[in-house]
Amino acid sequence: MNSKILLGIIIGILGGAIGVIAISGSQIFNDVSKEGLGKISPDPIKVLPLEVGLGGFEVLSVTEEEARIQVDFKITNPNFKSVILQLIKFELYSDDTRVLIAQIGDRPEGAIEGSNYYTILSNNPQIIGETVTIKNTGNDPQFWSALSSGTVNWKIKGEANFNLSSMTAGHENIVPFEFTP
Known part of the structure; x- marks a missing residue:
C-alpha cells in the first residue's frame, strides 16, 4: 500500500x-x-454541589471605633475531581439587620490578571476564612452595645461560586448557605 x-x-x-x-x-x-x-x-x-459549613466564628476585638470578626468556612468537595472555588460572598446580620457584606476570593472578569481562587480537592475539607472589620458609624448604639457585651444574635447568609477544574466539563455553580453561630 x-x-x-x-x-x-x-x-x-x-x-x-x-x-x-x-x-x-x-x-x-x-x-x-x-x-x-x-x-x-x-x-x-x-456536578455535586460543594458542602459549605461554618468552620468558626469569633469576635476578636471590639473598640469604640471598630470591631474585628474572624469568619471561617469549612468547604468539602464531594466530587471525584477537584473544583475551583472562585468566590465566597457573605453577609453578616444582627437579627434581621444587615451589618456587613464581605467576600473571599474573586470572580474572574475579562483578562485574568492573577489567580485568587482556591482548589478544593475531593473529600478533603478545607478551612477558608477572613477577618472582617465593622466600623462604628454611631448610627446604631444599641447594636454596638450588644456587640460590646457579646449578646448579638448573629446570622450569616451567602453563596459560594465554584466550577470544575477542567476545560471540557462543568460550568459556573452556586451554592447558597445560611448559618446562625
Whole structure:
C-alpha cells in the first residue's frame, strides 16, 4: 500500500476523533464521578454541589471605633475531581439587620490578571476564612452595645461560586448557605 494513502487514513481517523471530542466535550468522558472515570457516557455530567459549613466564628476585638470578626468556612468537595472555588460572598446580620457584606476570593472578569481562587480537592475539607472589620458609624448604639457585651444574635447568609477544574466539563455553580453561630 502506498505510504501517502496510509498516512492520509491515519490523519483522517485522528482528525475525526479530535472532532468528535471537541464537539461533544464533557458528554463523552465523565471524569467527575468515580463511577464514570474513563467511561463513555451519553448523559450530562452531574456536578455535586460543594458542602459549605461554618468552620468558626469569633469576635476578636471590639473598640469604640471598630470591631474585628474572624469568619471561617469549612468547604468539602464531594466530587471525584477537584473544583475551583472562585468566590465566597457573605453577609453578616444582627437579627434581621444587615451589618456587613464581605467576600473571599474573586470572580474572574475579562483578562485574568492573577489567580485568587482556591482548589478544593475531593473529600478533603478545607478551612477558608477572613477577618472582617465593622466600623462604628454611631448610627446604631444599641447594636454596638450588644456587640460590646457579646449578646448579638448573629446570622450569616451567602453563596459560594465554584466550577470544575477542567476545560471540557462543568460550568459556573452556586451554592447558597445560611448559618446562625
